[in-house]
Amino acid sequence: MNTDTITRNKHDAEMDTLVENCEKEALHLSGKVQQFGGAFFIDGESLQVTAASTNLASFIHLSPAKLVGCPVKSLDWLPLSLLYNLGSKAGDRAYAFNEPFNDDVLNFRSHRSEEGILIEIESSITNVSQRQYLQLRSSILPTIEQHWEDKDFWDQLISTLDEFLPCERILLYRFNELWSGEVVAEKVIEGAPKYIGLKFPASDIPAIARQMYYENPSRYIASSATPPADFLNQAEQALNLTYSDLRSVSPIHGEYMQNMGVATSFSIPIIQTGKLWGIVSCHNSTESHIDAQLRHQAEMLVKYFSMVYSTHKSKKRLQLLTSLDEKVGAITHKLRLKDAQATQDFLEEVKRDFTACGAAVFINGKWFISNDSGYDISQLKRIDKAFQSDTSDVILHTEDIRQCSGLEALDSENVRGVMLIRMNYELAKARLYIFRQPEAQITHWAGKPEKDINEQGMLSPRASFERWSEVDGEQSLPWTKRDILFSKKLRASLIRTLTR
Numbered sequence: 001m002n003t004d005t006i007t008r009n010k011h012d013a014e015m016d017t018l019v020e021n022c023e024k025e026a027l028h029l030s031g032k033v034q035q036f037g038g039a040f041f042i043d044g045e046s047l048q049v050t051a052a053s054t055n056l057a058s059f060i061h062l063s064p065a066k067l068v069g070c071p072v073k074s075l076d077w078l079p080l081s082l083l084y085n086l087g088s089k090a091g092d093r094a095y096a097f098n099e100p101f102n103d104d105v106l107n108f109r110s111h112r113s114e115e116g117i118l119i120e121i122e123s124s125i126t127n128v129s130q131r132q133y134l135q136l137r138s139s140i141l142p143t144i145e146q147h148w149e150d151k152d153f154w155d156q157l158i159s160t161l162d163e164f165l166p167c168e169r170i171l172l173y174r175f176n177e178l179w180s181g182e183v184v185a186e187k188v189i190e191g192a193p194k195y196i197g198l199k200f201p202a203s204d205i206p207a208i209a210r211q212m213y214y215e216n217p218s219r220y221i222a223s224s225a226t227p228p229a230d231f232l233n234q235a236e237q238a239l240n241l242t243y244s245d246l247r248s249v250s251p252i253h254g255e256y257m258q259n260m261g262v263a264t265s266f267s268i269p270i271i272q273t274g275k276l277w278g279i280v281s282c283h284n285s286t287e288s289h290i291d292a293q294l295r296h297q298a299e300m301l302v303k304y305f306s307m308v309y310s311t312h313k314s315k316k317r318l319q320l321l322t323s324l325d326e327k328v329g330a331i332t333h334k335l336r337l338k339d340a341q342a343t344q345d346f347l348e349e350v351k352r353d354f355t356a357c358g359a360a361v362f363i364n365g366k367w368f369i370s371n372d373s374g375y376d377i378s379q380l381k382r383i384d385k386a387f388q389s390d391t392s393d394v395i396l397h398t399e400d401i402r403q404c405s406g407l408e409a410l411d412s413e414n415v416r417g418v419m420l421i422r423m424n425y426e427l428a429k430a431r432l433y434i435f436r437q438p439e440a441q442i443t444h445w446a447g448k449p450e451k452d453i454n455e456q457g458m459l460s461p462r463a464s465f466e467r468w469s470e471v472d473g474e475q476s477l478p479w480t481k482r483d484i485l486f487s488k489k490l491r492a493s494l495i496r497t498l499t500r
Contacts, residue, residue, distance in 0.1 A: 140304060158170050161301065179207075205279075386406040437476060439477055449468075
């Protein structure tokens with residue numbers, strides 16, 4: 001092993017360790033808050049204030065030293081709704097907007113945690129009417145005459161938020177199964193770089209950050225550069241700020257935003273079927289405050305969108321199931337004729353409906369291969385032997401056949417992706433193979449998806465977010481959820497047809 005290889009391996013090991021540490025970063029235990037608001041904590045047992053942020057006097061003209069130790073019943077200026085309307089579960093919230101306080105108008109929030117109640121305070125700069133909210137909400141729904149597809153829903157959500165949020169860019173970021181994401185909708189001011197269609201690696205939003213997006217209605221960063229405020233805390237351990245809107249910014253994420261040219265960001269999670277599906281993210285290149293009531297309105301609109309979009313997806317899934325049932329019925333009908341030409345017609349239909357380059361079926365002890373498949377019977381038997389040894393499922397699939405045990409040295413330019421649909425695990429029973437050829441796949445990233453190690457030995461985010469394209473021609477197109485669902489329905493129909 002030469003010196004360059006040793007150095008590269010050492011760098012890769014250091015990078016893996018830093019990325020792993022980044023995933024473990026205790027974001028909720030930062031013990032600091034952003035400067036756009038102040039906060040104090042009420043202990044759940046003593047009902048006394050046990051911690052207060054050092055910037056609190058900027059909002060209520062009361063020093064943290066005087067507030068810490070006070071019983072909650074002595075805080076006669078605190079809106080009672082923050083306590084009476086607060087649920088009993090961790091993460092529950094209550095709000096009091098546009099509350100007069102001396103010569104100011106303030107917005108209050110309360111957050112329930114397992115340890116007690118966190119109160120957050122911000123200056124109020126706007127007022128939102130219920131009528132305005134209802135008008136905005138109605139625009140997220142299509143009219144009776146309109147037929148919306150996924151993209152229409154995404155674009156309309158972005159346009160609706162753009163009507164009242166003071167942002168230069170609003171984008172919708174959708175996660176895939178591996179937690180990389182793609183910008184699928186965007187509205188941006190003229191002259192600013194566009195991210196529509198670009199992808200971001202999973203490491204840009206690590207698992208701990210994704211979990212906090214799932215647990216909270218939004219994440220607002222008023223300034224990516226302003227230092228945070230500490231807490232005056234009676235307890236030795238840091239406050240749990242999991243549900244805090246004011247929670248300070250991770251240094252790595254602050255640098256990431258600055259590299260991206262973003263001073264202020266506001267992000268709202270989109271939840272589908274109990275999982276984090278995507279994020280709406282709003283950016284400004286200069287620091288600009290987004291009022292707490294506006295943010296709350298945006299949260300409610302996105303939550304409403306999530307319900308509307310979920311209904312749309314359910315209808316689309318039902319339509320897909322009906323369509324697949326019809327396709328499966330038409331395909332398997334050909335096998336009932338039980339002659340060689342009918343079997344060939346069946347394989348051609350399978351090729352077309354799976355966007356494949358070839359198909360092969362084993363019936364009654366004999367192989368049938370589609371036309372122009374690009375492989376011979378000896379290769380097919382070799383593939384079959386390898387796949388039959390894998391009994392993990394009745395349906396198997398891969399985008400690169402060379403990753404399968406026993407097929408690493410398979411030399412075939414025409415076959416790369418394979419799906420096996422078998423009736424059961426008996427070797428003599430019918431089984432169907434579907435093949436896809438290698439196909440160049442171009443991924444457009446928002447900057448080359450790499451991180452560096454800075455002079456302090458810390459992980460540093462990439463400096464550029466300009467479009468960077470990666471070409472991979474080694475694998476086939478991926479097998480989609482639709483392909484998997486289709487294969488299951490086809491298998492069930494084949495079992496019924498072949499056992500008659």
